[in-house]
Amino acid sequence: MPVRPGFLPVRPAPLDVRACGRDRGSVTDQDRGTTYPWTPGEPLAEVLHLLRMRGVFYCRSEVSAPWALEMPAFEDCASFHVVVSGEAVLDVPRADENAVRLVPGDLAVVPHGAGHVIRSEPAPLHAGRVDLLPQEMIGEHCSVLRYGGGGDRTVLVCGIVEFGHPTARRLMRSLPPVLRSGTAAASRGGAVRFLLDLMAEEAARMRPGGEAVLTRLADVLVILAMREWMDSGAADRSGWLLALRDPHIGRALAAVHRAPEHPWTVASLAHEAAMSRSAFAAHFTDLVGEPAMQYVTRWRMESALTALREGASVAELAARSGYESEAAFARAFKRMTGLTPGSARRAVPNATTPR
Numbered sequence: 480m481p482v483r484p485g486f487l488p489v490r491p492a493p494l495d496v497r498a499c500g501r502d503r504g505s506v507t508d509q510d511r512g513t514t515y516p517w518t519p520g521e522p523l524a525e526v527l528h529l530l531r532m533r534g535v536f537y538c539r540s541e542v543s544a545p546w547a548l549e550m551p552a553f554e555d556c557a558s559f560h561v562v563v564s565g566e567a568v569l570d571v572p573r574a575d576e577n578a579v580r581l582v583p584g585d586l587a588v589v590p591h592g593a594g595h596v597i598r599s600e601p602a603p604l605h606a607g608r609v610d611l612l613p614q615e616m617i618g619e620h621c622s623v624l625r626y627g628g629g630g631d632r633t634v635l636v637c638g639i640v641e642f643g644h645p646t647a648r649r650l651m652r653s654l655p656p657v658l659r660s661g662t663a664a665a666s667r668g669g670a671v672r673f674l675l676d677l678m679a680e681e682a683a684r685m686r687p688g689g690e691a692v693l694t695r696l697a698d699v700l701v702i703l704a705m706r707e708w709m710d711s712g713a714a715d716r717s718g719w720l721l722a723l724r725d726p727h728i729g730r731a732l733a734a735v736h737r738a739p740e741h742p743w744t745v746a747s748l749a750h751e752a753a754m755s756r757s758a759f760a761a762h763f764t765d766l767v768g769e770p771a772m773q774y775v776t777r778w779r780m781e782s783a784l785t786a787l788r789e790g791a792s793v794a795e796l797a798a799r800s801g802y803e804s805e806a807a808f809a810r811a812f813k814r815m816t817g818l819t820p821g822s823a824r825r826a827v828p829n830a831t832t833p834r
Contacts, residue, residue, distance in 0.1 A: 486728075487616055487630075494671075503589070508519070509756035511806075513707070519612070519664055521729070522723045522724075522729040522730065522732055522733040522736075523720070523724055525646075525733060525736070526646050526647075526650050526723060526736075527702055528648075529704075531541045532750070534720025536591050536621070536622075536638065536639045537620065537621045537622070537636065537637070537638045537682050537690075537693050538609065538614065538622045538623070538624050538636075538637045538638070539621075539623045539624070539634070539635070539636055539637075539679075539682040539683055540609075540623075540624045540626070540633075540634070540635040540636075540637055540758055541621070541623065541624065541625045541626075541632070541633075541634055542565075542599070542624075542625075542626050542627040542632070542633050542634075542635070543626075543627035543628060543629050543630050543631065543632050543633070544599040544627060544630030544631045544632075544633070545598075545599050545600065545604055545627070546598060546599045546604070546627035546628060546810075547596055547599065547603075547604035547605060547606035547607070547626045547628055547629065547632075548596065548597050548598070548606055548607060548608075548612075548624075548626070549594070549595075549596050549606035549607065549608045549609060549816075550589075550594060550595050550596070550597065550609055550637070551594050551608060551609075551610060552564050552592055552593055553592045553639055553641075554592055555586055555641060555642065555648055556592045556639050556640060556641045556642075556736060557589060557590045557591070557592065557639075557640050557642070557651055557701070558588070558589040558592075558595070558637065558638065558639050558640075559586065559587065559588045559589070559637065559638050559697065559700070559701065559829055560581065560585050560586070560587045560595070560597055560635055560636070561581065561585070561635065561637075561675055561678055561700075562581045562582060562583050562584065562585045562627070562633070562634075562635055562638050563634040563635060563636060563675075563679040564580065564632070564633065564634045565583070565631060565632055565634060566580065566583075566599075566633060567580075567581045567596050567597050567598065567599065567633055567635060568580055568581070568597070568599070568600060568601050569581055569587050569589075569595065569596075569657065570595060570596045570597070570598070571589055571593060571595040571657050571692070572593055572595065572654050572656070579659055580601075581597075581659075583788065584672060584675060585656070585659065585660070586659070586660040586675065586700055587659050587660075588654075588655060588657070588658040588659075588701055588704050588705075589656065589657060590651040590654040590655075590656075590658060591651065591652065591654075591656060593656065593770065597635070597637075599630075599631070599633065602603050605673035608625060609624065609637075610652050612624060612626055617684070618689060619690070619691070621682065621689070621690060633662060634679070634746055636678055636682045638693070638697055638703070640697055644785070645778065645781040645782050645784075645785055646736055648781075649719060649781070650705075652716055652718075653719045653720050655707065655708070656681055658704045658705060658707075658708050659704070660700075660703060660704040661708050662666045671700075671703060674699060674703075675700070676695075677692075677696060678693060678696045678700070681693050681696070692792065694766040706818075718767075718768065719767060719768075719808045720764035721766055722763075722767045725762075725766060727753060727754050727759070728752060728759075728762060728766050728767070729750040730751050730752050730753070730762055731748045731749075731751045731752040731759070731763065731771070732746065732767075732774075734751045734762065735748070735774070735775055735778055735822070736778065739775070739778055739779045739782055739797070739799070739800060739801065740779075740799050740800055740801040742773075742801055743772070743775050743801075744764070744772075745760055745771055745772060748763075748771050748775075757772070773786065776811060776815060777815055779800040779801065779811075780800075780812050780815040780816055782800070783796045783799075783800055783808075783812060783820075784812075784816060784823055787820055787823050787824045788823070788824065791808065793805050793808065793820045793821075795800055796808060796820070796826055808820075
């Protein structure tokens with residue numbers, strides 16, 4: 480099984496704002512008791528707002544042909560690659576294309592934490608595992624890798640990013656094996672090209688605040704790549720993203736995400752969606768792939784799993800998830816995750832080396 484990298488820094492908690500409440504004035508973060516003076520927008524926009532990197536490790540790779548780098552798998556993480564100069568071929572398991580050719584200005588995101596290979600040419604080459612190769616550390620979470628056979632030179636900026644919020648993790652699971660934002664996207668305006676150039680510059684020489692700059696740039700670039708994919712219509716075919724964009728089911732999903740502790744019923748969710756109970760139940764299952772109340776329970780347990788790993792108590796989570804007793808919460812938690820709350824807390828991965 481892949482592991483979560485233990486070396487990733489954690490973004491300060493005040494930056495991880497969570498939208499809660501329903502279209503009525505100020506918004507309260509249910510987890511932290513903080514009130515925000517703004518009203519949430521449409522459901523998909525709220526999800527993108529929560530797409531914040533909790534941690535990141537960057538590597539500026541200066542490679543020369545022939546070369547191949549193996550990126551190991553990391554649980555609940557995504558990898559990205561920016562081509563600064565030269566060319567590369569990205570090979571990701573289960574991708575629609577066996578190999579994706581990348582040229583300067585291309586951004587590729589591998590959202591599922593899958594292991595993959597990036598190399599100088601389409602033909603398979605022996606790949607050095609990137610975390611085992613000698614690197615020059617230029618910051619606590621940033622390095623320079625020099626590798627290859629001495630031929631044509633390619634410069635990449637590669638990163639591993641972690642998403643802590645359940646909404647962000649579910650969103651990443653809804654994406655295809657590879658997202659590619661190409662030079663066509665960069666040529667539509669100077670902003671994307673500027674961001675890519677700035678990321679390359681920051682990774683080249685780590686200055687004070689450089690890691691913070693890289694983290695914010697990664698936030699923006701990943702969202703832009705996702706938005707480009709959504710604009711292509713690929714996200715409108717089926718699944719959770721389509722449900723979020725549905726004018727009725729999206730409102731019900733947003734209500735659950737903002738207040739999972741609320742005693743939701745099919746009837747109350749149908750009211751949020753402005754639909755009849757029977758029509759809502761059928762439409763929800765058709766779009767999301769599971770019944771509404773099963774989704775509510777799953778969402779509560781996904782949120783609870785994250786909170787357990789961050790140190791929350793079972794009593795606190797039982798109340799936050801809408802359960803009257805710790806025992807009832809523990810039974811539901813084990814039914815959904817296969818773990819008891821105690822074993823889930825003890826199972827927090829802390830290895831710094833991936834599989």
